[in-house]
Amino acid sequence: MTLLAAPTTAPASTAAERRLLEIERLEPSIGARVHGVDLSRATDDQVRAIRTALAEYKVLFFAGQHALHPDSQIALGRRLGEVTESHPVVPGVDEQHPEIYALDSATGGFADVWHTDVTFVRRPPLGSVLRAVVLPPTGGDTQWADLELAYQSLSEPVRRLADQLVAVHDGTREFGYYLAQREERTTWEGEEFRALVPIEHPVVRVHPETGRKGLFVNPGFVSHIKDVSDAESRYLLDLFYAHITKPEHIVRHRWSVGDVVMWDNRSTVHYANRDYGDQRRVMHRITLRGDRPIGPTGA
Numbered sequence: 001m002t003l004l005a006a007p008t009t010a011p012a013s014t015a016a017e018r019r020l021l022e023i024e025r026l027e028p029s030i031g032a033r034v035h036g037v038d039l040s041r042a043t044d045d046q047v048r049a050i051r052t053a054l055a056e057y058k059v060l061f062f063a064g065q066h067a068l069h070p071d072s073q074i075a076l077g078r079r080l081g082e083v084t085e086s087h088p089v090v091p092g093v094d095e096q097h098p099e100i101y102a103l104d105s106a107t108g109g110f111a112d113v114w115h116t117d118v119t120f121v122r123r124p125p126l127g128s129v130l131r132a133v134v135l136p137p138t139g140g141d142t143q144w145a146d147l148e149l150a151y152q153s154l155s156e157p158v159r160r161l162a163d164q165l166v167a168v169h170d171g172t173r174e175f176g177y178y179l180a181q182r183e184e185r186t187t188w189e190g191e192e193f194r195a196l197v198p199i200e201h202p203v204v205r206v207h208p209e210t211g212r213k214g215l216f217v218n219p220g221f222v223s224h225i226k227d228v229s230d231a232e233s234r235y236l237l238d239l240f241y242a243h244i245t246k247p248e249h250i251v252r253h254r255w256s257v258g259d260v261v262m263w264d265n266r267s268t269v270h271y272a273n274r275d276y277g278d279q280r281r282v283m284h285r286i287t288l289r290g291d292r293p294i295g296p297t298g299a
């Protein structure tokens with residue numbers, strides 16, 4: 001069987017934007033290394049070019065960002081968009097930085113399930129900016145899969161089926177226990193977040209900047225497909241997940257301290273390898289406020 005990936009149709013960034021950033025593409029449709037920018041003091045033009053490149057390349061890798069610290073990571077986020085609270089139910093790393101979500105292996109901070117960040121809310125984040133703080137000597141790589149390429153490389157009849165489906169996203173499995181333990185309530189989008197209420201999103205999401213369609217489902221948070229039987233839901237999701245995570249759809253990163261990675265959360269899923277035993281790994285993330293996912297029919 002031959003499944004041909006259609007060429008990407010997004011407007012390519014202009015030659016001037018590419019020059020501002022020195023972009024090195026990593027995979028045919030996902031991932032780029034960005035050279036020649038210090039994220040702690042990027043120019044306005046560079047920040048604009050980064051925002052354009054994010055939608056085009058989906059994951060951007062920046063090395064040597066040793067000048068970036070919690071304050072400047074948040075400041076960078078504010079230049080890229082609107083920075084959210086850390087997470088709907090997990091407070092920030094400390095009182096000074098309520099926007100920073102820390103994943104610390106010493107306190108069970110792992111992300112070894114394919115997911116898109118925080119899809120269990122009405123408006124999932126547009127993107128995330130992750131900084132490596134402490135790394136194990138080996139292991140702990142992160143992988144991102146391209147949901148747009150995954151959609152394009154499905155057969156046409158399955159794409160047509162997916163276009164009609166709606167998925168239910170529920171944060172309970174990942175965060176329900178945590179929420180139940182905590183007395184203190186966190187806020188999300190300015191409102192106190194008391195419960196994890198399942199939310200519906202289209203299975204095929206139209207990217208609001210590029211117009212490209214992506215297969216917007218993830219095993220971290222999707223509980224089921226709406227209006228089909230349990231068995232149909234299971235088989236459809238298994239089909240989608242196996243397809244999304246094919247090696248051809250993935251870019252993988254081996255981290256060094258000083259690395260910063262930004263991803264478009266509307267067109268990717270990611271997975272952090274948990275293969276470093278008792279070694280410590282600490283990552284700091286901020287997320288940028290996003291919009292409500294829209295499907296191919298505008299719903």
Ligand SMILES: O=C(O)CCC(=O)C(=O)O
Nearest residue numbers: 111117130142272283285
């Ligand atoms: O630790 C990582 O590499 C990724 C963790 C993660 O899922 C996230 O920061 O959203």
Ligand SMILES: [Fe+2]
Nearest residue numbers: 111116117270
């Ligand atoms: Fe994540």
